[in-house]
Amino acid sequence: MACVQRPGVRSDGLVVRNLDSAALQLQAAALYRRVFAYDEPDVGLSPPLLATLLRNGGSAIGITGPGDELLAFAYGLPASDDTGVYHYSQAAVVAPSSQGLGLGRLLKHAQADAVRAAGMRFMRWSYDPLLSRNAHFNLSVLGAVGRWYVDDYFFRQGSDRVIVEWDLTAAEAPATPPQPDRVPAPASWGRAWREGDRRWLPIPADPAAATPALRSAVRAGFHEFLGEGLAAVACVRCTGDTSAYLFAEHRSAA
Template sequence: MLVADGWLLGAASLAADAAERAGVTIEPASSQADCEAASRLFDHVWNQQESSLLTPGALIALAHSGNYVAVVRAGDRVVGAAAGFFGPPWARTLHSHLAGVLPELRGRGAGNALKLHQRHWALSMGATNITWTFDPLVARNAYLNVHRLGARIDHYFENFYGAMGDTLNGHDDSDRALANWNLLRPYPHPQAGLDREPHYLLRRDGDRPLLESPGSAAELLALQIPADIETLRHTNPPAASAWRAGLRKAMTWALSDGWAVVDVRRDGCYLLERPVAGSGG
């Protein structure tokens, strides 16, 4: 499928504007030095000590074979990076495996700019979809993925990567949600009906989760998560593990029962509705 020039021009403009607002430049890796810098960036962000998440050689191979490797710079410093590869349906879907920016850039729009650069690049290659997995307990990522970008959550995977043990994931199970981003879908508009009071299936009770019964008459479900799970993993690991179990149970039940995530609030709250028959996605 050839992507129309209008889509490419629009995507390029959105990506450039987002990078300018964030004060960064984003470019595909074009040298061994770029791939080495991206590899170091990944290991720094994930505090990987004993082995590399993606070696420079692996990144060179990905870039050389036509996959996505990009570096984010603030001035001359590499402050972010992303890497992805194509998956089925071939040449239509890019799977974004790793994407991260230094903690000092969080909240400044660099992550959003990186995803928009990835979107423009994928469209220029003829792809119309990007997928990626993310930790559904990290509120800022859930907000970006669903509210800002408009990605769907297609699946919830239990302990997807097995034991990870890095400082971001801790020693808890590596549950992941699968984000699915239709690149030809315009930025999402505010969802109709989200001004209704939701039924809280999962809510905060101090540091701990409180799981409620579904409620047979509910039209809008809410699943609260901690505003900062990464800090909670350091200060109260048992509570963080309880949140993992609580969200796993609530999200797995809701998705299997036909509910769909339609928004995520900035403070960490998933909102779910039952799709209207024939509405598509």
């Protein structure tokens, strides 16, 4: 069954809709290249791929503004492993001029609605573990949990990714995630510590501060805590320059 989103017009004039026209698909390809700053001609998003996803159980959902200008979009595909079937969201893209307006959250929930309507319970996607804003959005805002860590996800060095799972039947993330008992300083980035049954892993709030050594330390911290059967359940801002992952036990609802 296709993950189809019924068009919906909001009071602010935004429209949530499928990318089911050549014009919208071309806009998506252009927005993709602009947001990710891809200059190479052989790197980009294929408009026919978006059409194929819509025709074959995937998702290709966008948000348009006045004049049908595409402001944000997401796309994904059905997938499976030994745990069952899920929807893998490959990318969510928001125009620079529209960031910080809540479109990312609107987009992911629209995609989730389409996935639920197609009969699936779980969504997954990946992100760079040193992007604290993405981590906060995925874990602390949406309520997804980081269950897996894949070294060199894209088969190239420096492309480690956290794989999150979003249970579409679960309650929303708590409004105020817990904070660590101590305030981590930049000198503690990548140095994990334990507080009772919780585990914390501090990272820089600005990804530009990440070094190869820090990436290696974060990789080791994730492998240690996930190997204990824990999951990354939140990412909170501790100070102006430091965020921290919270790891704890987490089980999906039956």
